[in-house]
Amino acid sequence: MKILVGVKRVVDYAVRVRVANNTIDLSNIKMSMNPFCEIAVEQAVRMKESKQASEVIAVTIGPSKGGTETLRTALAMGCDRAIHITTEQRTDFLEVQPRAVSKIFQSLVQEEDPSLVLLGKQGIDSDCGQVGPMLAGMLGWPQITFAASMEGDSDKLTLDRETDAGTETLEVQLPSVVTCDLRLNEPRYATLPNIMKAKKKKVDVRDISTFADLDLEPHLQVLEITEPPPRQAGVMVESVDELVDKLQNEAKVI
Amino acid sequence: HRHQKLLLYWHSIDFFHYFFRSDIYYKASHLSRVEIHQHNSVHIKNPILEITMSLQTISRRLLSRSTATLVSKKSKPLVTTMATRSYLSHSQLPEEHKMIYDMCRSFADNELSPNAGEWDKKHEFPTDAVTKLAELGMMGINVSSDFGGSEMDALSYAIAMEEISRGCASVGVIMSAHNSLYLYPIDTWGTDAQKEQFVEPYATCAHGDGLKVGCFGLSEPGNGSDAGAASTTATLDGDEWVLNGTKAWITNAHEASAAVVFATTDKDLKHKGISAFIVPMDAEGFSLGAKEDKLGIRASSTANLIMDQVRIPKDYLLGEQGQGFKIAMQTLDGGRIGVAGQALGIASASIDVAAKYALEREAFGKPIAQLQSIQNKLSAMAVARDSARLLTWRAAMLKDNKERFVREAAMAKLAASEAATMCAHQAIQVLGGMGYVSDMPAERHYRDARITEIYEGTSEIQHLVIAGDLFKEYKQAS
Numbered sequence: 251m252k253i254l255v256g257v258k259r260v261v262d263y264a265v266r267v268r269v270a271n272n273t274i275d276l277s278n279i280k281m282s283m284n285p286f287c288e289i290a291v292e293q294a295v296r297m298k299e300s301k302q303a304s305e306v307i308a309v310t311i312g313p314s315k316g317g318t319e320t321l322r323t324a325l326a327m328g329c330d331r332a333i334h335i336t337t338e339q340r341t342d343f344l345e346v347q348p349r350a351v352s353k354i355f356q357s358l359v360q361e362e363d364p365s366l367v368l369l370g371k372q373g374i375d376s377d378c379g380q381v382g383p384m385l386a387g388m389l390g391w392p393q394i395t396f397a398a399s400m401e402g403d404s405d406k407l408t409l410d411r412e413t414d415a416g417t418e419t420l421e422v423q424l425p426s427v428v429t430c431d432l433r434l435n436e437p438r439y440a441t442l443p444n445i446m447k448a449k450k451k452k453v454d455v456r457d458i459s460t461f462a463d464l465d466l467e468p469h470l471q472v473l474e475i476t477e478p479p480p481r482q483a484g485v486m487v488e489s490v491d492e493l494v495d496k497l498q499n500e501a502k503v504i
Numbered sequence: 505h506r507h508q509k510l511l512l513y514w515h516s517i518d519f520f521h522y523f524f525r526s527d528i529y530y531k532a533s534h535l536s537r538v539e540i541h542q543h544n545s546v547h548i549k550n551p552i553l554e555i556t557m558s559l560q561t562i563s564r565r566l567l568s569r570s571t572a573t574l575v576s577k578k579s580k581p582l583v584t585t586m587a588t589r590s591y592l593s594h595s596q597l598p599e600e601h602k603m604i605y606d607m608c609r610s611f612a613d614n615e616l617s618p619n620a621g622e623w624d625k626k627h628e629f630p631t632d633a634v635t636k637l638a639e640l641g642m643m644g645i646n647v648s649s650d651f652g653g654s655e656m657d658a659l660s661y662a663i664a665m666e667e668i669s670r671g672c673a674s675v676g677v678i679m680s681a682h683n684s685l686y687l688y689p690i691d692t693w694g695t696d697a698q699k700e701q702f703v704e705p706y707a708t709c710a711h712g713d714g715l716k717v718g719c720f721g722l723s724e725p726g727n728g729s730d731a732g733a734a735s736t737t738a739t740l741d742g743d744e745w746v747l748n749g750t751k752a753w754i755t756n757a758h759e760a761s762a763a764v765v766f767a768t769t770d771k772d773l774k775h776k777g778i779s780a781f782i783v784p785m786d787a788e789g790f791s792l793g794a795k796e797d798k799l800g801i802r803a804s805s806t807a808n809l810i811m812d813q814v815r816i817p818k819d820y821l822l823g824e825q826g827q828g829f830k831i832a833m834q835t836l837d838g839g840r841i842g843v844a845g846q847a848l849g850i851a852s853a854s855i856d857v858a859a860k861y862a863l864e865r866e867a868f869g870k871p872i873a874q875l876q877s878i879q880n881k882l883s884a885m886a887v888a889r890d891s892a893r894l895l896t897w898r899a900a901m902l903k904d905n906k907e908r909f910v911r912e913a914a915m916a917k918l919a920a921s922e923a924a925t926m927c928a929h930q931a932i933q934v935l936g937g938m939g940y941v942s943d944m945p946a947e948r949h950y951r952d953a954r955i956t957e958i959y960e961g962t963s964e965i966q967h968l969v970i971a972g973d974l975f976k977e978y979k980q981a982s
Contacts, residue, residue: 282606322599323606439611442641442654445603 251404251424252364253294253303255329256355258284259312259320259341260375269477273344274375283320286370288327290430292437293400294368295328302403303366308332309358311351311458312341318453325448326440332451333358337458342373343472346458348380350466355381356388357461364425365404371396371429382429392422396431590901591659592894601660608664611640612671617945620672623803624948627795629759630803634678635715642668643717644707645683647691651699652708658838658900662845666893669849670856673952674803676849678717680842681755681804682706686718689764689835690782693823702762702782719760721751721783721809722832728753729965731766731832732775736811738767743818745781750793751809753959757792758805761785765809766828778828782820789814800951837910838903839960840917844896847920847956851889854924854931854949858882861935861944872934881930888923895919911973918966921956928953 261267262280283291297303308324310317314336321332335354339345359367372379379395386393398417399410404424411418412431422428440448458466487493497504591597594605615633623630637643645661647653656664661683669676690702706716727733736749747767754763763783770777783790793808823831859882862873872878896916902909928950932939939946957963 319599319602322603326603439636439640440603440607441639442604442645442656442660443649445600445607446655448603449600 251297251303251366252305252307252362253297253366253368254355254359254362254364255287255290255294255306255308255324256351256367256369256381257287257291257308257310257320257324258370258373259310259316260284260373261342263374269475272472272475274342274475276340276342281316281320283323284370284373284375286372286374286430286432288370288437289432289434290368290370291324291327291329292435293430295438296435298328298330305330307362307364309335309355311335311337311346311354313338314455321453322448323440325451325453326445327438328444330451332453334453334455335458335461336455339458343376343378345468346466347468347470348376348378348384349469350464351381352384352388353464353466354458354461355385357464359385359389366407366424367391367427369427369429371431379429382427386427389425389427391425391427393427393429394420394422395429397428398431398433400428400434589905591897597663601663604656604660605663605667607640608642608667609670611637612667616668616671616675620674620803621942621945621948623672623674624800625802625942627797627802629678629805630672630675631715631759633672633675634717637668637675637679638708638715641708642679643682643715644687644703647687647703647707651691651704653687653691653703658841658903659897662841662896662900665842665845666848666852666896669846670853671849672803673846673850673853673949674801676846677755677801677804677843677955678759680839680846681720682717684839684842685720685755685835686760686762686764688838689720689780689822689831692834693780693827693831694782695819697819698782698822706762715759716762717756717760719754719756719763719809720835721754721763721765723751723753725750725752725808729962732778732829734766734768734778735771736765736767737771738769738779738781740769740818741815744815745818745821747781747783747811747814747816749811751811752793753796753806754809755804755806755959757807757809758795763809764822765811766832768828769825773826775829776826778832779825780822780828780831781816782822783811783814783816785809787814787816798955800948800953800955802951836960837913840913840966841896841900841903843956843960844892844899844913844916844920847917847924847953848889848893848896850924850949850953850956851885851892851920851927854927854946854953855882855885855889857944857946857949858885858927858931858934861938865936878934881934885923885927885930888919888926892916892920892923911970914961914966914969914973917956917961918963918970921953921963924953924956 259281261276262282263285265280267274291308294303294306298306306329308321308329309332310320312320317334317336321334325332337346355367367385369382371382382395383393394409394411396412397409398412401408406421406423407426407428408419408421409428411420412433485496487496594602597605615636619630619633622628634643641654642664644653645656645664646658647655649655665676665680668679687703687706690698694703702718705713706718722731724735726735736747736751739746747765749767751765761784763785765781765783766778767781768777769779789812791810791812793810796806798806862878862882863871865872868875895912899909899912899916902912928946931946932950935944935946938944941947961969
């Protein structure tokens with residue numbers, strides 16, 4: 251079974267982003283692999299180690315310099331080879347949007363013919379969570395989002411799916427698109443020998459312009475970006491009645 | 505043709521750097537040096553180029569020294585030449601070094617920093633963390649892959665040591681003693697049989713019998729800096745060596761299962777009578793002293809190795825008889841890069857805690873980071889740490905280029921250890937009262953930093969090594 255794993259290069263989770271001129275300034279900011287994509291890579295590599303998968307291909311869309319770093323990390327974790335779609339456009343929703351990403355992935359799926367596409371549930375920069383469902387829709391494949399556990403073989407998978415109401419257990423026939431949630435696994439550190447081996451693994455570099463026949467123009471325009479309001483100090487209440495009153499009338503949650 | 509011209513240009517500039525570097529080829533003729541240089545750097549065999557270079561060499565030889573100096577001053581100093589790779593900042597590092605940096609940094613943040621305080625308090629060897637390090641290939645970092653190692657270069661080792669020690673200095677010393685002091689000598693001077701038995705299982709955890717750690721027995725109760733005055737004896741009895749004596753201050757003593765021990769076979773020969781031996785620590789007559797109660801690096805065990813009529817097979821001699829002192833000195837050269845890395849890690853951790861605190865703590869109506877006294881301190885700490893880091897990277901890169909690096913390694917260790925103590929001292933000062941209590945890690949960094957000026961060659965010894973090498977250069981020139 252071949253697995254295609256999507257890997258996104260995002261602002262490092264520990265960095266405090268600053269909003270300026272209705273945009274996020276990305277110059278000199280630390281970038282790293284999206285944490286949910288790390289979980290997806292780890293899941294794919296585990297499936298390869300347990301012989302469920304025969305080949306794992308990592309795919310990223312990003313700048314020529316930064317994108318290779320992200321892919322080398324994926325290769326060092328255990329992917330077999332990688333595809334790098336180069337673009338100097340911003341991949342954080344402002345320029346390259348989920349619809350374009352899904353179309354590119356659709357094209358790659360048609361080319362590579364994997365049985366499973368593993369993605370992170372969302373990018374921590376855009377927080378869209380759209381590529382998984384959109385890609386499944388475009389391919390006509392079943393989708394499981396927010397996977398928290400995964401078992402199965404080359405024909406079908408049994409997954410636990412996390413929702414706000416609780417966890418549901420689902421069975422899905424392959425081929426399928428699965429997006430990975432936090433509790434699925436804990437990503438490994440790349441071992442030193444694997445870091446060295448990653449150097450020799452194949453990275454297929456293609457420019458995004460080779461997909462020009464697909465309509466990749468953004469259909470959504472970002473009007474404004476603002477920082478969330480600063481955290482307010484809490485309010486001390488004297489009694490339970492006062493608490494209920496505030497919840498009902500001020501916060502309006504009950 | 506243009507490629508040839510470019511090669512000539514690169515070579516002619518680099519030639520002058522080569523001319524003035526003191527190196528292991530100092531006795532070679534200029535002609536041979538250019539040949540060696542070209543052989544090392546460019547794999548293109550071009551007889552016309554070689555002849556042209558030779559003619560250039562001869563014509564340059566005819567120039568006076570002052571003219572040669574003038575010409576070399578005019579030529580642009582190259583950060584990167586074809587033979588010597590030189591990286592001055594993290595952003596310039598090649599991909600795999602960056603990946604090692606990232607990996608070690610996140611390992612230290614996730615696995616080491618949260619637990620280091622606890623391990624220090626309990627004097628507890630962090631077996632799980634060190635086992636994880638071994639699984640990542642960090643406990644055999646320079647060993648060749650034939651013997652289970654990660655086959656990384658000295659620069660990777662220096663970077664890894666700094667990031668790991670930033671998380672926990674004790675884990676740093678455990679890693680450095682194991683890699684530089686135990687694995688390196690056996691990997692360098694050992695026979696294949698010795699490497700199979702004493703390098704392979706120690707470079708990796710893959711053998712299923714858990715973590716295997718080694719140690720290095722050079723210092724004795726009676727001599728530390730004066731390594732040539734070893735009083736541990738080794739006597740050949742049939743086809744066994746019999747070792748008697750005590751080694752002091754041995755890192756990893758209580759966790760190690762094998763040791764590289766230095767003993768004398770003939771005291772009259774002084775340092776030329778010392779040989780290196782591989783000693784399995786479960787041998788009869790081998791015992792350990794009590795764990796030392798140290799000021800810092802308390803998660804690592806330090807104790808005496810006591811050998812009373814310990815018998816080892818004849819072929820556990822490491823290298824040749826009488827070669828022990830040279831093995832020890834060369835091992836310590838490489839070890840100094842590791843310890844410099846550890847000291848840099850402690851300095852970096854101190855700067856981290858001081859800078860973060862200064863941005864939050866308010867006094868006189870504003871964060872103390874806005875006060876000049878604090879700014880001066882943090883600046884001095886950063887300069888000390890960064891300069892020591894550059895010295896360490898330089899020593900590591902020289903070692904990787906197979907050039908002589910004795911002086912540079914001593915400078916790196918000296919600078920880094922003094923930077924560590926200074927940064928840790930000032931970090932406590934910046935934190936004020938909070939720096940004095942165990943709620944913040946500053947006090948632990950202060951205690952951990954102190955040993956870096958003492959072990960693997962005291963700062964005083966480093967001064968002697970540097971001065972000795974410096975004077976040698978001038979003596980040669982005149």
